[in-house]
Amino acid sequence: MTEIRKTPTIQDVARFANVSTATVSRALSSPDRVSEGTRARVSEAVRVTGYTLNQTARSLRQRTARTILVALPDIRNSFFSSILDAVEREATNRGYGVLVANLFLAQAPAQRLQEYMLSNRADGLLLLDGSLDVPTLQSLAMPPYSVPLVVACEEIPNSGFHTVLTDNVRAAERATRHLIDLGHRNIGHLLGPEHNVVARDRLAGFSAALRMSNLPLRQDWLLRGNFEMESGFASAAHFMSMNERPSAVFAANDESAIGFLSGLRQHGIECPRDISVVGFDDLGVAAHYTPPLTTMRQPREMLGRMAAEALMDLLEQVEPRQRQLRIVLNSELIVRESTGHPHSEF
């Protein structure tokens, strides 16, 4: 009686097929290196024993985990979860596992990532957070560690890291120009987090657009925000307290735009009748908000996919790539109903 006591190993297969473990290993991972007969015997033995590879053992020997670590500032944010979705899909296709590190509220996040990477649980790091401690990351990326690393979404300036992102400056400029084209001359901006690169780029694009149309950039029309709905909501109150108000606002992202509109509505301000608002991201809800949001659509799936591809390519090529990789994707203006011509003073 053959009692199965634990998951079968390559030894069991070898015994059953009457070959050595070396041959089993070869039969499974490079079938053309064994004879047809052996290959068949091994296949049969695998079938009978119900053998499955112990990935841990392979990882130890091959020094690769076939796993990538994805670090993101906040999974709950629908923008990042979309990207994670694309990354996971791409990784799975290529036989990689995906470990997630959610950095929201984590203390010493960069260090946590470092420990993770040095523990050999993952082969490469996909960073979706640009706010991490650069020296720590850089020491990770340099010899002796040389951890393969790709930054996506949020650039880390002067880091030399491979990067995949969207052209936030130009996209913000485009969004603002849309408002200008509609006839708006008094335009405000709902800011992202102060130290966030993406937020800065969007502000830069915003001011560039104003400048190109000879419109003044009014500091008092830069509304505090941090990409979250609640911050947009809070800014609405501030907006109401202003003596002079812009007729249009470019919000740094959809979430804050939605919070902002929600806040305004409480004060009887209707969009687009009284104010035009353009967002950024084109979250799923943007199309179904009331009013449907005009916004810059970021190619999220594409971005996630390309970032994952870039990282895995990095992992699989033999010699280290010399030049820094930099991919910039374009965003697209989606015009819906939250923007219109200015026509009322209030």
Added chain:
Amino acid sequence: MTEIRKTPTIQDVARFANVSTATVSRALSSPDRVSEGTRARVSEAVRVTGYTLNQTARSLRQRTARTILVALPDIRNSFFSSILDAVEREATNRGYGVLVANLFLAQAPAQRLQEYMLSNRADGLLLLDGSLDVPTLQSLAMPPYSVPLVVACEEIPNSGFHTVLTDNVRAAERATRHLIDLGHRNIGHLLGPEHNVVARDRLAGFSAALRMSNLPLRQDWLLRGNFEMESGFASAAHFMSMNERPSAVFAANDESAIGFLSGLRQHGIECPRDISVVGFDDLGVAAHYTPPLTTMRQPREMLGRMAAEALMDLLEQVEPRQRQLRIVLNSELIVRESTGHPHSEF
């Protein structure tokens, strides 16, 4: 000259501290089993060499990966990403890694999970998807594999799996009763996916509430849906084509409620003036939608946390737990502005 050629191993530490690797291992993982002097020497050696544990090697020897696999139907869905957030936080606290398997559009998902688990990359499985092939899962959970498994959010009936979920039936009943209490007598239901357990439970709660108030359940007022915005949007068109329309609708979740409202708006139907709608989940956007959504709030963070806890407890206890664990959390009605008294016929 001591050149660092690769990441230092326990051997390097041992050599430096002039002890055996066994002692280093003990000094690090059970410090009270070595003498104070050795402990200090080892610590120093670790510091100098920059040693970090190779988790893969430990995993191989100890036959535990200190990693859990979280399987979810769709990460992009804000409901699941919230749960994942809580799970990740809890797991990290206890020193576990989190691998994600996004099952959206995956073929043979149950089998994919099986391969994953049998490859020893994860110690336990947290299932957030109730639609998987039960026999496959059951064979995983039974000897000889005995994979620790916890199901959350979506129950798998008669499976005997440990489960953490919310009381969907009662919550749906509560939501419907809210509409009845407001005076509605003609109430419809925007369904979830036909074969989804959660959707069925919510339908059950809906009909129970009607029954208890002696209101008829009209089949033609059960609107097709699949939890997604687009399906709610599509149902709005169908709604408009009906001869007799309900004055209120209980939507199976917030996303479909939002799509539905968005569709209705296109036809000039205003909420809550012309119709009352109550949703389910209390997604972040619910509070800031126009109108703010009345909805059943699910304790998502709690749910994720408890599910993760349950799984890790399972992993860490020596003898297998006998009784099936079953935790049911309560949802809470959040009344906002999408519901009101019925007052117009249309």
Added chain:
DNA sequence: ATTGGTTGTGCAATCGATTTCAGGAGTTTC
């Protein structure tokens, strides 16, 4: 002085795969 117990440490086996090296068998080449 013997026994018994505790403490601290090292040797070597072990986890389950891959891979290097060597060699036997068969085939081709000159």
Added chain:
DNA sequence: GAAACTCCTGAAATCGATTGCACAACCAAT
């Protein structure tokens, strides 16, 4: 018919930790 090559296979080393077992050293009790 010897040399050179190819093809296939197995023995054993290896990846980097943990752990069972043995034992030395020390202390306490009889």
